[in-house]
Amino acid sequence: NKGMRELASKINPDVTVLVGGAEDVTSLVLTPVDSVVMLDVLEHIEKDDEQVRKIFTTLKDGGEFIVVVPAHPFLYGMRDIGMSHYRRYTKKTLRKVLSDNGFCIVTMRHWNMLGFFPYMVAEKILKKPLEAKFRGGTKTGVGTVMLRKGLHLWFRFIENTFDFKFGLSIIAVARKL
Numbered sequence: 747n748k749g750m751r752e753l754a755s756k757i758n759p760d761v762t763v764l765v766g767g768a769e770d771v772t773s774l775v776l777t778p779v780d781s782v783v784m785l786d787v788l789e790h791i792e793k794d795d796e797q798v799r800k801i802f803t804t805l806k807d808g809g810e811f812i813v814v815v816p817a818h819p820f821l822y823g824m825r826d827i828g829m830s831h832y833r834r835y836t837k838k839t840l841r842k843v844l845s846d847n848g849f850c851i852v853t854m855r856h857w858n859m860l861g862f863f864p865y866m867v868a869e870k871i872l873k874k875p876l877e878a879k880f881r882g883g884t885k886t887g888v889g890t891v892m893l894r895k896g897l898h899l900w901f902r903f904i905e906n907t908f909d910f911k912f913g914l915s916i917i918a919v920a921r922k923l
Contacts, residue, residue, distance in 0.1 A: 751763045751765065768784065768787050768788075768790075768791060768797060769791065769797065769800075771797075771800050771801060771804055772800050772803060772804060775804040778804060778805060778806040778809065779804055779805060779806065779809060780805075780806055780809050780810070781805070781809055781810045781811070781812060782801050782804060782805060782809070782810075782811050782812070783811075783812045783813075784801070784811075784812070784813045784814070785813075785814045786814055786815070786816070786915075788813055788815050789815050789816055789826075789831045789832060789833055789834065789835070790829075790830055790831060790832065791832070792832050794832070794833075794843055795843050795846065795847060798811075798843050798844060798847040798849070799847045799848075802847050802848045802849065802922055805922040806922070807922060807923070808921065808922065808923070809921070809922045810852070810919055810920065810921050810922075811844070811849060811918075811919070811920045811921075811922070812917075812918070812919050813840075813844075813917075813918050813920070814857070814915050814916070814917050814918075815834070815835045815840060815915065815916050815918075816831065816834045816835065816914060816915055816916075817834060817835060817836070817856055817912075817913060817914060817915055817916045818834055818836070818862075818912075818914075819833065819834045819835070819836065819839075820870075821834055821865060821866060821869060821870070821914075822834050823869035823870065823875070824869065824873075824874065824875045825865075825869065825875035825876060828875060835916055836916075837854055837856075837916060840854065840916055840918055841854065841918075844918065844920045848922060848923075849920035849921065849922060850920065850921050850922075850923050851918060851919075851920050852919040852920060852921050853917075853918065853919045854916060854917070854918040854919075855909045855916070855917055856909065856910065856911060856912050856913035856915065856916055856917075857905060857913045857914070857915045857916070857917050858901075858905065858913040858914040858915050859905060859910040859912060859913040860897070860900060860905070861876075861913070861914040862912055862913055862914055864876055865914055
């Protein structure tokens with residue numbers, strides 16, 4: 747996504763942001779790197795073990811792989827299908843694909859506890875994809891602005907501090923030894 751690359755380059759001008767598909771990582775990264783970050787990407791790749799192995803080969807010894815994936819396979823539904831997801835993960839399945847391909851888990855936790863119940867109700871009870879238009883929309887009404895600010899504060903000070911042991915995503919940091 748061009749907007750994400752531009753934002754990453756603006757926030758971190760000393761970081762090289764490469765353009766290409768995740769599957770192309772071994773041809774894009776020609777010398778070993780300190781870290782690789784994949785935010786909501788691995789679930790889009792059919793052979794996730796092959797992708798994780800590619801990531802392993804691109805890292806320096808001691809390098810870190812930071813990965814965020816959707817959690818709870820029982821939540822797999824219309825939104826996942828519409829977004830071309832092959833799977834949702836459990837901590838166990840994510841740990842396995844990482845460790846089977848040479849990584850040592852540094853940390854792993856769930857994230858986005860607030861989104862769990864609305865997502866579950868929409869997908870499993872109402873049988874329709876959850877829409878979150880306020881996240882990236884351009885609405886500027888008082889209610890929308892207050893909701894965005896409230897969510898920002900929640901995630902910054904509560905969700906990022908406490909592990910509620912469930913949420914829509916799993917965040918992991920894995921190290922190449």
